Amino acid sequence: MELWRICRLFLLAALVSGICILGCEGEDSDYMSALGDPGMKRDSLRVAIESWNQCNEVGEEAPNSGSPRMADCFNLIDQVEVKHLVDEKDNRLGILNVSYAGIKTKSVDRYAAKKEIYLGNKCQVEDKPRPWQFWMVMLKSGNTDTYASRCPKNGERYGPFPMESRFPCFGDGCMNMPLMYHNYTSLEGDNNSSLKGSFYGTWDLDANVTDGVLPGNGTSYYSVTWEKEIGKGSWIYHHLLKTSPKYPWLMLYLRADATTGFSGGYHYQTRGMLKIVPESPNFKVKFRLDIKQGGGPHSQFYLMDIGSCWKNNGQPCDGNVTSDVTRYSEMIINPEVGYSWCKPDDFKHCPPYHTLPNGTRINRTDVENFPYDAYHVYCSPGNAEYPEEPFNLCDAFSNPQPQEILQILPHPVWGDYGYPTKRGEGWIGDPRTWELDVGRLSQSLYFYQDPGAEPVKRHWPSIDLGTEIYVSSQEQVAEWTVSDFDVLVPKE
Ligand SMILES: *[C@@H]1O[C@H](CO)[C@@H](O)[C@H](O)[C@H]1NC(C)=O
Ligand SMILES: *[C@@H]1O[C@H](CO)[C@@H](O)[C@H](O)[C@H]1NC(C)=O
Ligand SMILES: *[C@@H]1O[C@H](CO)[C@@H](O)[C@H](O)[C@H]1NC(C)=O
Ligand SMILES: *[C@@H]1O[C@H](CO)[C@@H](O)[C@H](O)[C@H]1NC(C)=O
């Protein structure tokens, strides 16, 4: 506020003397974008796609698709020519296609990580305080072959072990990567006044979805199409995700990841769009979200999903998968997800306490005051040595390292941060532009650290939006658009 007043004085002085000072036109002038592409307005697009198996690895490449990292990066020359920076040879690089690019490794998992760096170098845009590379579309299938021992348990090699109902798998090869198709961005419209491109494909390797049309029953599908009027407004990202009997648990997100480091959920260097990694409590996230199809009652649509990593003793993550812990928090906005596991008579699914905006803590045992309905589920890291009893440990297999998850639901207690306060807000037929105080919210949420450890400075190298469709008896389709995405941090 103070700064704004000073700013206004300057502006007045500038007007009087006929000088225009940029950046003083609103209260937001105390903030700047942490993104390489503030508000998705840059015509010369940078976007990439990645695919993960249940434990955020590759395991096996899909036939003729190469390693599951691809990019669509181009410069728009004089408003009339699209000059691509990544070609089909780059995009189809894979463990069987190592003819160039200098990627040397026999590991399919490491190959993908190195390919991401390679593509990042091609797409990189010089900027201050550091260069950035691309938006990241992320795909993930929850299929888990317990007999194949592909996924570690809390970061340690484990199994084989018998199948469990919570892990879908139709048999050998169920953890495959999807087929990936790519329509390179091109000029569109009667007078070439817009740009359009897409990534799309299926996990069902015997299906043919090359026509880019949502397939019927029996076939899984994903597509992300981006479209923009040249020189105007924001890119609009249109997402489609469909499950099938063989692939009943699928995820599709659009991520703004850090440009260096491990981002959330990974233990290799990654590339991204966040040229400044936001830190709690001082950052905001803005975007427009229009949900057209929800994905059924088990589609956990995340209004905002934030990911980070720190060790239980407060040290930063260093890639050691037995002591690093990925931390996630997300708000589920699908009102059809009718359950809330955190309950007064079963508070092992609740965080130990809730913190009010003024800092007052409410113990989950305080049945009168704890906002149980504001929480879906909390789970402790599998390697936590002193979690508060009673506790519920997170899925030990779905990340390369142990993880901690705190899922919240629309509720009046989040209104102070600009989040939905009622179920159904922002859902189908209620498209909205959100400005969320993710920084202050993420500062107030409970995350585990060892007793006595110095509280970590919480930083969030992954900020994303999208859905996770869990196993359902029917095939489900989710469809939504995202535009005007921005992450705002205070000016120094
Ligand atoms: C290797 O890359 C080429 C394009 O350069 C592609 O046509 C081919 O399908 C790729 N092969 C594999 C096995 O991925
Ligand atoms: C649109 O762009 C394409 C490719 O650059 C070009 O071949 C075509 O002539 C253009 N069409 C119009 C109407 O300008
Ligand atoms: C392109 O055509 C549309 C109508 O077809 C028009 O509204 C628009 O102004 C045109 N854009 C340019 C850049 O000429
Ligand atoms: C896939 O379908 C398209 C038509 O949509 C056809 O042109 C193509 O040959 C088919 N591919 C295969 C491998 O069957």
Ligand SMILES: *[C@@H]1O[C@H](CO)[C@@H](O)[C@H](O)[C@H]1NC(C)=O
């Ligand atoms: C990709 O382009 C082809 C050919 O223009 C089109 O048939 C298909 O629908 C497009 N796919 C998507 C997902 O937009």
Ligand SMILES: *[C@@H]1O[C@H](CO)[C@@H](O)[C@H](O)[C@H]1NC(C)=O
């Ligand atoms: C990884 O962390 C564990 C637990 O702190 C430690 O025992 C192990 O030595 C570490 N491994 C490496 C390679 O540093």
Ligand SMILES: *[C@@H]1O[C@H](CO)[C@@H](O)[C@H](O)[C@H]1NC(C)=O
């Ligand atoms: C914090 O807010 C709560 C609810 O509004 C209020 O009851 C409490 O007195 C406040 N505590 C302090 C220390 O201001």
Ligand SMILES: *[C@@H]1O[C@H](CO)[C@@H](O)[C@H](O)[C@H]1NC(C)=O
């Ligand atoms: C919450 O209350 C329980 C029982 O009254 C107590 O054991 C626990 O330590 C309290 N937790 C916190 C975080 O204060």
Ligand SMILES: *[C@@H]1O[C@H](CO)[C@@H](O)[C@H](O)[C@H]1NC(C)=O
């Ligand atoms: C797909 O299957 C569902 C039942 O799972 C059924 O309701 C729906 O009509 C089927 N759709 C088509 C196009 O066959």
